[in-house]
Amino acid sequence: MPTRPGAAFDAFLDTTAPRAAERRDWTPEDGALPALYLSHGAPPLFDEAEWMDRLFAWAQGLPRPKGVLIVSAHWEAAPLMISSPNPGTPLVYDFGGFPQRYFEMQYATPDASAMASRVAAAMPDAEPLHQHASRGLDHGAWVPLKVMYPYGDVPVLQLSIPTHDPDRLIDLGRRLRPLREEGYLVVGSGFMTHGLPFVDFHHPDRIPGWSEDFDLWASEALARGDIDSLARYRSQAPGMPYAHPTVDHYVPLFVTYGAASDQEQPAQTVIDGYWFGLSKRSFQLA
Template sequence: MDTFYISHGSPTLCIDEKIPARQFLKSWEGEVLKKEMRPSAILVVSGHWDTQHPAVNVVERNDTIYDFYGFPKAMYELKYNPPGAPGLARRVKQLLLDSPEGLVETVREDRKRGLDHGAWVPLMLMYPEGDIPVCQLSVQSGKDAEYHYRIGKALSPLREEGVLIMGSGSATHNLRAIYPSATTVAPWASQFDTWLRDSLLQGRYQDVIQYESKAPHAKQAHPSPDHFYPLHVAMGAAAAHNSKAQLIHHSWGLGTISYASYRFTTTHTQSH
């Protein structure tokens, strides 16, 4: 099973037909991960669940978390309640606890948390039936990119078990610098996004791990790393398989938000 990094952008992605990434995600089963490659379960690493230590949600059914404010009423009426994946959650926990060199000391089981919008917004477009079990794993913004890359490597065996590992964040994410009426892309955002694309497609994973010192405008593109670390997890989970990155979607929103999404695979896939 390939791993993915999805830029989920604005929560209105799930209702706004004007956002190009919406159609990309709706074409998921037809053009990206075809139905014959249907995952046994989905593990989502979302930038919207940030904890001191790794945590997994261990639930029988996922609730819909509305972790946003001031959006249209229709947003709060949407529901996406796929089955939980408690077995996968415990498998993730064990893989992390067994990871080498004491990478993880503890993994918390959250028995109440459902899916935040970094998970359910893209998933309801990708798998609208909501019948695939889903588990979430938190990020730790207090750690670094190398740590999250190693987290991904520890989770790599899940790929052989038919689990779709999906990082959900945003290739650029500076909410203080968005421009709702923008008709062009801010140069700093474009430069960071281009650097990221080139680094991934050329296999310069170490540069992406060291992005804070290697990338142009790194701190402006990601004032906080929470939406970027899911990429490092997906990248790490693919690394053990010598997979290559492919850009599978690219578009912009609000002048500075990149919807660049990547697939880590050993086969050739056309970008949209």
């Protein structure tokens, strides 16, 4: 157990985060940024040094984007909404039962008004984008981004999940695809398995069969570029419904796929393994 909550994050800030200064800004010569799916985790992942190192290295291998547009499992709202673009928008502490430190963390990001206008322009007139005047970033966004961009030097906006329907989410991602070519990073943030009611928190190294089976099925489908199988997860995926008693942490990957240039390409898994038996599989698509 850590000596204090977030001790690994403190060490990360001291020893690893300064390397973010080595990043160069995205330029058109870089071409489109990849589309990402992150298994984001709860605030205690700030005590998982390996997860932070791998997530930071992922961001370190990319140019610094003009902005990040992230779809988090923790904001389900229709019609489609976007978070406040104001600089330093307050965070949403949408969790409970954790040490007080995690309720005091901050992540002040720059003004994102230009990105907000660009995202709004990508939406059809029949389905306008609604701006939530006060909504900040929830932990599905700020927890991973505090590791990827630890100095809060990249504008960030959060997009709501308006539906669980894979086809509609793929279509939403497709509208966002041009943003990748303009230097914006499009991210779906969830968790590859998220059966919290069935996790044995007294044995964090124990991997439930339902989690392992679902992850293996998903990894094989991702490696084949088999979006059709991924979309039929309710009937095809082993481990259901234990792996996803609710599907909010799975469906952001369809926005990622929609934003990809080729929906049938094999996904590149960047982070794998388990945390309290939950699959951390995270991947990117060109």
